Amino acid sequence: MSSEQKKILHCLGKIEFWFKKKKSFGSASIIRTTSIPIVVTAAHCLYDWDDQSFYKDVSFYPYIDGLKTKIKPRMAVIPKLWATQGALDYDTGFLTFESSSTIHEYHTHAISAAFNLPPELTYFVTGFENKIIPSQKPFISHGKAQEDTYMNSTLQGVNSKYKSGMSGGAWVTKYQGQFVQNSVTSLSFKSVKNVLWGPYWGKTIESVFKVASGCEEPDSSVLTHRYNP
Numbered sequence: 001m002s003s004e005q006k007k008i009l010h011c012l013g014k015i016e017f018w019f020k021k022k023k024s025f026g027s028a029s030i031i032r033t034t035s036i037p038i039v040v041t042a043a044h045c046l047y048d049w050d051d052q053s054f055y056k057d058v059s060f061y062p063y064i065d066g067l068k069t070k071i072k073p074r075m076a077v078i079p080k081l082w083a084t085q086g087a088l089d090y091d092t093g094f095l096t097f098e099s100s101s102t103i104h105e106y107h108t109h110a111i112s113a114a115f116n117l118p119p120e121l122t123y124f125v126t127g128f129e130n131k132i133i134p135s136q137k138p139f140i141s142h143g144k145a146q147e148d149t150y151m152n153s154t155l156q157g158v159n160s161k162y163k164s165g166m167s168g169g170a171w172v173t174k175y176q177g178q179f180v181q182n183s184v185t186s187l188s189f190k191s192v193k194n195v196l197w198g199p200y201w202g203k204t205i206e207s208v209f210k211v212a213s214g215c216e217e218p219d220s221s222v223l224t225h226r227y228n229p
Contacts, residue, residue, distance in 0.1 A: 027127035027169035032110035033213035041168030043093035094212035114180035115206035127169025
């Protein structure tokens with residue numbers, strides 16, 4: 001990667017959450033807004049669709065400081081279609097933070113989010129594998145996205161040999177001369193080897209982002225959850 005491309009790594013991080021009384025990890029990234037930065041990950045790293053509830057104990061660890069700083073969120077915001085239907089097309093969630101949060105210190109490392117871009121762009125797909133020993137450095141795959149002709153969803157796929165722990169990892173593309181984030185890793189299909197799939201960030205996920213960034217009030221298409229202080 002070039003020095004410019006390496007800057008992509010600065011926005012990355014991990015999500016820690018408790019699933020069935022066991023500590024689990026996913027990937028995440030810091031997103032730029034007009035005020036305080038927010039964090040984006042996969043909705044399934046924030047919300048248990050089987051139990052129809054948000055995970056209670058969620059934390060974000062920025063990669064730029066070696067995953068040593070634990071930052072607690074104020075609120076989670078996800079598409080209601082994920083909560084009610086488990087629709088993978090909308091598997092994206094955002095975390096917001098208090099104005100006094102440590103997340104402010106990482107605003108220079110945040111990446112801009114982009115929505116409604118053309119499909120099948122070329123991406124850097126990033127994330128932290130979580131096998132026997134969770135990785136401390138991100139893994140990166142690079143390639144052009146393909147449409148989902150297997151499940152006929154709006155998901156896009158990029159070739160990658162990585163799997164567990166990559167959920168929520170940033171999909172970064174260069175668009176109009178600027179690196180922007182345009183998706184997160186959702187899952188891999190057992191029937192399609194060595195491909196990671198991410199949701200297309202269209203109007204629905206853009207609306208969730210606007211609620212999380214404080215630009216819009218929540219409506220019936222968005223589900224929010226405030227964490228205990």
